[in-house]
Amino acid sequence: MNGYHFYWSTVWQSFPLMLAGAWVTIQITFLAFIIGTVIAMPMAVARQKGEGWAYRVSTSWVELARNTPAVFQLFVFYFGLGAFHINIPSYAAVLISVSFNNAGYMTEIFRGGLSAIPRQQMSAARSLGMTSPQSFMHVIFPQMFKVIFLAYITQGIWGMLNSSLGMLVGLQDLTGATQYAQSVSFRTFEFFIVAAGMYYLIAKGLQFSALIAFRLMYRS
Amino acid sequence: MQFQFAQQGLTWHDTYFLAEGLLNTLELAASATVVGTIGGVVLGWVRTVSVTARVATTPIVDILRSVPMIIQLILANSFLSLAGFSTSPFIFGTVALGAWMAAVTAEVVRAGLLSVPPQYGKSARSLGMNRRQELVYISLPLAFRTALAPWINLVLSLIKDSALAGVIGYVDYMRATQTLITRTHETWVLLLGAGFLYFIICYPVSKYSRRLERKIAV
Numbered sequence: 497m498n499g500y501h502f503y504w505s506t507v508w509q510s511f512p513l514m515l516a517g518a519w520v521t522i523q524i525t526f527l528a529f530i531i532g533t534v535i536a537m538p539m540a541v542a543r544q545k546g547e548g549w550a551y552r553v554s555t556s557w558v559e560l561a562r563n564t565p566a567v568f569q570l571f572v573f574y575f576g577l578g579a580f581h582i583n584i585p586s587y588a589a590v591l592i593s594v595s596f597n598n599a600g601y602m603t604e605i606f607r608g609g610l611s612a613i614p615r616q617q618m619s620a621a622r623s624l625g626m627t628s629p630q631s632f633m634h635v636i637f638p639q640m641f642k643v644i645f646l647a648y649i650t651q652g653i654w655g656m657l658n659s660s661l662g663m664l665v666g667l668q669d670l671t672g673a674t675q676y677a678q679s680v681s682f683r684t685f686e687f688f689i690v691a692a693g694m695y696y697l698i699a700k701g702l703q704f705s706a707l708i709a710f711r712l713m714y715r716s
Numbered sequence: 717m718q719f720q721f722a723q724q725g726l727t728w729h730d731t732y733f734l735a736e737g738l739l740n741t742l743e744l745a746a747s748a749t750v751v752g753t754i755g756g757v758v759l760g761w762v763r764t765v766s767v768t769a770r771v772a773t774t775p776i777v778d779i780l781r782s783v784p785m786i787i788q789l790i791l792a793n794s795f796l797s798l799a800g801f802s803t804s805p806f807i808f809g810t811v812a813l814g815a816w817m818a819a820v821t822a823e824v825v826r827a828g829l830l831s832v833p834p835q836y837g838k839s840a841r842s843l844g845m846n847r848r849q850e851l852v853y854i855s856l857p858l859a860f861r862t863a864l865a866p867w868i869n870l871v872l873s874l875i876k877d878s879a880l881a882g883v884i885g886y887v888d889y890m891r892a893t894q895t896l897i898t899r900t901h902e903t904w905v906l907l908l909g910a911g912f913l914y915f916i917i918c919y920p921v922s923k924y925s926r927r928l929e930r931k932i933a934v
Binding site for chain 1: 790876883904
């Protein structure tokens with residue numbers, strides 16, 4: 497390796513900083529996952545309907561989120577709003593942009609799931625006297641989540657990967673904290689290989705716990 | 717005397733700078749697509765036919781898919797520099813994006829190959845084709861049908877991810893936009909221009925791929 501000497505000790509000195517960054521990453525991943533889900537559920541229903549202003553709004557949202565780079569979306573919320581003198585902290589900007597992205601992708605995932613639910617389920621629920629929102633909450637969505645579970649969790653992991661863009665707007669998430677820590681010693685490779693390992697562990701941990709949660713929820 | 721900046725506003729010369737950035741984006745996306753697709757087809761085929769290869773390559777595929785692209789770019793940049801390849805950011809970007817593309821394409825190719833009923837392959841073999849002929853004339857064309865739409869979606873992801881190559885010093889469209897924003901403070905014009913550009917590249921293609929998906933599903 498051209499006489500390059502690896503220094504790992506500098507990484508361990510900054511390890512607490514990186515752990516704090518990892519915690520920010522986990523927070524944003526989790527919150528954006530929840531916010532994305534909450535927004536995507538009504539949007540998927542609107543997309544399914546195929547007409548009206550709600551359909552147009554959610555279709556535009558979906559197409560914008562899916563056809564522009566995540567880094568563009570982040571810049572709009574950080575620098576774009578900043579140009580109007582609406583200065584939001586980088587944490588909020590990353591959270592909003594990752595939620596925006598998640599919601600767009602999840603809408604399409606949910607829509608695919610909704611079209612797999614037989615029409616009669618809705619009619620049956622309504623004929624039992626449930627209102628439309630009640631039938632969605634108690635009958636349709638629980639079945640839908642079972643169908644789309646894997647794609648849904650994969651999107652959650654994508655959200656985590658997107659949150660790494662926080663580095664570009666100065667957020668001290670795992671990538672940002674690593675970037676900050678390595679800027680003292682310029683041991684870029686050592687620092688980022690450790691960060692990559694941490695991302696891998698977080699991704700696997702999230703996947704595993706989601707799988708457990710799924711098993712518990714749909715025990716049958 | 718008060719210090720005065722040289723001309724700050726947007727000028728027509730900047731469109732040349734942006735056009736260069738656009739060309740760089742397309743070049744990077746194209747080269748990573750070619751490298752990644754060739755690598756992915758080979759990897760996907762190997763992973764389908766050999767259990768040993770599948771077990772051996774699973775961690776690599778897994779890691780490439782669960783580490784953020786921005787970190788993969790930084791690692792490719794610093795690792796290749798340490799290893800003594802002092803080449804351009806274009807090569808670093810191609811390596812990082814191409815490796816990711818190969819890993820995800822491999823899964824698409826594998827799914828495509830598995831969707832070909834085993835009887836077809838056996839019939840081809842019994843007609844006297846050898847394994848290579850069977851793969852080239854029977855299995856791959858059939859797998860191509862299933863894999864095309866997901867592959868197009870991966871190329872779109874790649875184009876969008878290439879917007880991160882600015883991190884390692886590659887002046888792609890996003891980086892060019894950022895540079896001009898820093899100089900001119902015309903944030904909205906430039907930013908919306910970038911969004912619009914990526915959108916008009918990705919939107920028609922994603923529409924087409926969704927139509928293709930529906931056509932194949934029937």
